[in-house]
Amino acid sequence: MIPVRGPWSDRRVERSLGALAASVLLLIGAMVAFVFAKAWPSFSHNGLAWFGGGGNVDRQLGAIFDSPSNPSDWIYTLHAWPMLYGTVLLTAIAVVGGLVFALLCAVFIVEFAPERMRRVLEPAVRLLAAVPSVVYGLIGILVLVPFVGEHLIGERMKAAVAYVVQLDGSSLLVGSMVLTVMITPIMVAIVVDALRAVPRSWIDGAAALGVNRWRVVWTISVRAARPAIVAAAVLATARALGEAIMLAMVAGSVGFAPNPLDGLTFLFEPTRPLAATIVDNAEGLSVVPFGQTVYAFAAVLLVSSLALSLAGWAAKRPMRRYGLASR
Amino acid sequence: MGSLIEPPQRADGERADVASPLEPPPPVRRIAVDATPRRVSSPPAGASAEPVRRRQPTTGVRERMRLEHLTIRYGEKVAVDDVSLPVRQGEVLALIGPSGCGKTTLLRSLNRLTELTPTASRDGVISLDAQDVEALEVTDLRRRVSMVFQQPNPFPMSIFDNVAYGLREQGTKRPGRAVLAPQVEEALRRAGLFDEVADDLAHPALRLSGGQQQRLCIARALAVRPEVLLLDEPCSALDPRSTQTIEELIVRLREDVAVVIVTHNLQQAFRIADHVAFMYLGELVEYGPADQVFGAPRAKRTREYVAGAFG
Amino acid sequence: MSALAKPAPAAAPRRRRRGTESVRSWALRDRIGLGLCWAAGIALCAICAAILIFMAVKGLQYLRLELLVTHPLPDLDQSKSGGFLDPLIGTFMLTVIGIAIALPVAVGIAVWLHEYGRPSWLARTVESGIEVVAGTPSIVLAIFGLIIFQQHVFGFLSFTAQGDAVFGRSFLTAGAMMALLALPLVVGATREALAAIPAHVREASYALGKTKAATIRRVLLPGARKGIATGATLGMGRIAGDTAIVVILLGASLQMQHGDGPPGYRVLSGTGSTLTTYVFNNSPAGEGASPEKAYAAAFVLLLIVVLLNFAVGALGGRERRVSWGR
Numbered sequence: 001m002i003p004v005r006g007p008w009s010d011r012r013v014e015r016s017l018g019a020l021a022a023s024v025l026l027l028i029g030a031m032v033a034f035v036f037a038k039a040w041p042s043f044s045h046n047g048l049a050w051f052g053g054g055g056n057v058d059r060q061l062g063a064i065f066d067s068p069s070n071p072s073d074w075i076y077t078l079h080a081w082p083m084l085y086g087t088v089l090l091t092a093i094a095v096v097g098g099l100v101f102a103l104l105c106a107v108f109i110v111e112f113a114p115e116r117m118r119r120v121l122e123p124a125v126r127l128l129a130a131v132p133s134v135v136y137g138l139i140g141i142l143v144l145v146p147f148v149g150e151h152l153i154g155e156r157m158k159a160a161v162a163y164v165v166q167l168d169g170s171s172l173l174v175g176s177m178v179l180t181v182m183i184t185p186i187m188v189a190i191v192v193d194a195l196r197a198v199p200r201s202w203i204d205g206a207a208a209l210g211v212n213r214w215r216v217v218w219t220i221s222v223r224a225a226r227p228a229i230v231a232a233a234v235l236a237t238a239r240a241l242g243e244a245i246m247l248a249m250v251a252g253s254v255g256f257a258p259n260p261l262d263g264l265t266f267l268f269e270p271t272r273p274l275a276a277t278i279v280d281n282a283e284g285l286s287v288v289p290f291g292q293t294v295y296a297f298a299a300v301l302l303v304s305s306l307a308l309s310l311a312g313w314a315a316k317r318p319m320r321r322y323g324l325a326s327r
Numbered sequence: 328m329g330s331l332i333e334p335p336q337r338a339d340g341e342r343a344d345v346a347s348p349l350e351p352p353p354p355v356r357r358i359a360v361d362a363t364p365r366r367v368s369s370p371p372a373g374a375s376a377e378p379v380r381r382r383q384p385t386t387g388v389r390e391r392m393r394l395e396h397l398t399i400r401y402g403e404k405v406a407v408d409d410v411s412l413p414v415r416q417g418e419v420l421a422l423i424g425p426s427g428c429g430k431t432t433l434l435r436s437l438n439r440l441t442e443l444t445p446t447a448s449r450d451g452v453i454s455l456d457a458q459d460v461e462a463l464e465v466t467d468l469r470r471r472v473s474m475v476f477q478q479p480n481p482f483p484m485s486i487f488d489n490v491a492y493g494l495r496e497q498g499t500k501r502p503g504r505a506v507l508a509p510q511v512e513e514a515l516r517r518a519g520l521f522d523e524v525a526d527d528l529a530h531p532a533l534r535l536s537g538g539q540q541q542r543l544c545i546a547r548a549l550a551v552r553p554e555v556l557l558l559d560e561p562c563s564a565l566d567p568r569s570t571q572t573i574e575e576l577i578v579r580l581r582e583d584v585a586v587v588i589v590t591h592n593l594q595q596a597f598r599i600a601d602h603v604a605f606m607y608l609g610e611l612v613e614y615g616p617a618d619q620v621f622g623a624p625r626a627k628r629t630r631e632y633v634a635g636a637f638g
Numbered sequence: 639m640s641a642l643a644k645p646a647p648a649a650a651p652r653r654r655r656r657g658t659e660s661v662r663s664w665a666l667r668d669r670i671g672l673g674l675c676w677a678a679g680i681a682l683c684a685i686c687a688a689i690l691i692f693m694a695v696k697g698l699q700y701l702r703l704e705l706l707v708t709h710p711l712p713d714l715d716q717s718k719s720g721g722f723l724d725p726l727i728g729t730f731m732l733t734v735i736g737i738a739i740a741l742p743v744a745v746g747i748a749v750w751l752h753e754y755g756r757p758s759w760l761a762r763t764v765e766s767g768i769e770v771v772a773g774t775p776s777i778v779l780a781i782f783g784l785i786i787f788q789q790h791v792f793g794f795l796s797f798t799a800q801g802d803a804v805f806g807r808s809f810l811t812a813g814a815m816m817a818l819l820a821l822p823l824v825v826g827a828t829r830e831a832l833a834a835i836p837a838h839v840r841e842a843s844y845a846l847g848k849t850k851a852a853t854i855r856r857v858l859l860p861g862a863r864k865g866i867a868t869g870a871t872l873g874m875g876r877i878a879g880d881t882a883i884v885v886i887l888l889g890a891s892l893q894m895q896h897g898d899g900p901p902g903y904r905v906l907s908g909t910g911s912t913l914t915t916y917v918f919n920n921s922p923a924g925e926g927a928s929p930e931k932a933y934a935a936a937f938v939l940l941l942i943v944v945l946l947n948f949a950v951g952a953l954g955g956r957e958r959r960v961s962w963g964r
Binding site: 009010013014017018020021022024025027028030031034035038101104105107108109111112113117120121123124125126127128130131132133134135136137138139141142143181184188212214215218234235238239241242243244245248249253275278279282283285286294295298301302305306308309313 | 663664668671672674675676677678679681682683685686687689690692693743746747749750751754756760761763764766767768769770771773774775776777778779781782784785786803818821849850851854875878879880881882885886890914917918921922923929932933936939940943944946947951
């Protein structure tokens, strides 16, 4: 008979599963609340200057770490601009470069690649997407960084900036290149799936109008795949933003803001984004003010990734009007 | 609901609604009906039950395309077997036949759309204005020979962008809106859609009704000024009203464009075609003027098909 | 049958050719675009090949069987001695713990989203919530985990030091946060698997008088097994490859150390390392004395991930979706 009450009744199962699902929201709320609660002292002591520049970030962090044990003497002074700037720079370069690269690769795989090449390329892309970041970091630090340090950076360049920072090869260049390679496979996979899902009738209709294959792919398929491209870009940005280990190994361990006015040297200057800073300073968390400062970094990252999800959702909405379904 | 009439009670107590075999049937009763009858709107002025009158085209009929011994195979299977046909401007050529007889494949080969299928291969010659279509650049060919598909397939863009699509994606420079607007308007007028959409050309095309979408596809095909227009069962997904509108516009178009239409609907072919080609299992069974194929078909199979013996 | 009145004009010789578009007719812009596409495709091929071949070469060069079964010795100079047995076990343990926590929770959430999902605003919010969790960097999840598990109420999960400070770092705490990494993947895969079951299967079950709950338990979940397995495998791959959570939440002990609690449980509440932190520490970014061991460990890690990827493919793969990235 149908149990209306009893341990496995529909109502009870629905309620308990619903509670489980709602607990995800609770978790996110708790995450925001706890991280901000712990991070608050660092923000409140610095005010808006927390986001500004001024002084050597590493030295400031050192001072915080060496704070005397008396709570009222704790040091919080921090101007995190170099790290924020490094984060934005690395992410922007990687996402823009990666998106263009991924789009071209995806169009190639779907439309122009010869059959044999496609059969190799598709599983290879999926595999690359699964490679752990520490492996990318290892290859970077053992191969690319020494190569750049010894062969691409001349002695004169090193001497020119020696009073500010050491150029040893771990740099913006290597960091952004490896980051681009890291985020491209995911974007390629998503865009390929979306391009394949474009209705055949549109492609046939466009071809029947005498439009060549390249134009058909770009004006019809890529256009129809725009929601997926946005989703891929958001995903890739989230990953680039949060990439800690690989960049800690490869972009430099100095909280330095690369200066575009330095010309070519700009590419070779080291930098360290927020996520990598957290990893680098993971041992010192037991010192309370230091821990709170590190939690402040995590809070900024959290807010950024929430804002990113929101931006992705907002960007997809206008596309529905013209009949582009989203993923 | 009507008012109920009691069957009269007969004198001997028998019920009158059960007729005895020896008695004459009861007289007809008049039933009064309460409800007002629902008024069916009269068909629009100009539409008649007779087939659309075909006027003699003024420019005269001239041959635009020619198929010679065309054979198309998908892998091993022969879809079209040794078909030779002319396609003339100034007339409508209807390809009729049961499902799977190859008429759609034949149509698609006229603008080399069959090449999009990997297993297709073709024998024989198709020529456009005495030039082999193989020798032409395929994008060029498709601009001169345009196609409208069975299911309306407007792109996910506005109406204007849909019609202007073929014009925009043609060369190195994209023409500006000022250049495109009059051409778009002309194409929409030829397709009989302009009056309905003129006030908002930025309206998303996918939000139009089925008939309007199909007319939009026709406008899109006409915008590139083709010499031949191919229609693959364009009205099969539409209601009778839209079908009639599209049939009228096809007849209007045939003066400037050679029209080839594939249709499942014999009545439609009867209404609008000037010449008819009947295909069966890939072979061309009969070809001739519409009056002759429908009125006095020569081949036995044509006679059977036209009479509805199979379909 | 020929319908032509006049003889045909001289036509081109009969050819059995499949014509294709010639690129020569395209505008310059289009041809440059095509060239860029090809360049991108070839570059991608080259990068893939370079990474995989390089790791294979270096890994096979430095990997010896004894490394897999020897405990790492707590010397600062790793290059002389010891293997990476503890990190290997650590990876394995974390993956198991993470998936064990994630799987029931994720399947439950996916079932609720797909089969129930009322009220709809809650369902949409939960969907967005899952996406938010998927997009949160693992370092932030790690920090959150540290904050939470250092509260006294969670003291049983790890080691409590003298002076009542909860350490907060253990296999259990790291595993719990790893579960969050795998959660969106399993939820997505399960939802797809459930959506792939046609409606008439459900209707048949209801028509027999089964409740929704029973239908889910006995008909739908067994039918979605493959998809759930795919999701779980994707999740395991992601867990095995993550470093940030391990660095923060597993404590930095090279060998496994025991925590508080009864004998079997002590292993779980203790600290250790995984292949990922082992590679990190042995590279110049960490203590860095032994790149050979780093290569060997990285190769083993890559093998594990590749095997898991093949398993996903063998299970029928992800037709439309791809992993959320790591």
